[in-house]
Amino acid sequence: LAKTTQPISMDSYEGQEVNITCSHNNIATNDYITWYQQFPSQGPRFIIQGYKTKVTNEVASLFIPADRKSSTLSLPRVSLSDTAVYYCLVGSYGGSQGNLIFGKGTKLSVKP
């Protein structure tokens, strides 16, 4: 599995756009990039997944440059309820099954 590096924490204010960047220099050709969100006392929740370029859903956008060595999760106009830990994961079903590693994630704090 490709190792990922994310900032430990980020602060923002309500209404701002937040961009969380994840580095994955050793990403393999078949790897997808997946982001999860975890609120206190809850299990992680799937946010978005992508392979290249840009993916957008009702919650977030995911930007992946051509070399795929990094990715950026973009949360538009955050609110207090977006305060959570965000995890970036990279892997493929062709890799080591059952070895999903979440790491420490990025703790996002949104202030009023």
Add this chain to the structure above:
Amino acid sequence: NAGVTQTPKFRVLKTGQSMTLLCAQDMNHEYMYWYRQDPGMGLRLIHYSVGEGTTAKGEVPDGYNVSRLKKQNFLLGLESAAPSQTSVYFCASSPYREFSYNSPLHFGNGTRLTVT
């Protein structure tokens, strides 16, 4: 549609006691997983199952056993609890292998276990 349900939500054990954590999913998913989450450690995979009647070891399997007798249930057992097993335990399921496209993990809300 309840998703993934874990019972119990909280439990306190004494060293040496045994217990079973139950995970149930109603999404007809093939794959199920047990993770533990410790402060500063992220989530670590304990055991997983790729289908009814099958189980496999994950990253930190020692001290735990699992069973998947029915597709919808995945049980995690601690035969002789130790303080090092104090943690929050999460169960998850997915329709296909993790990292497959459009096969996200669905997590339960966890079981907080304290071993004294």
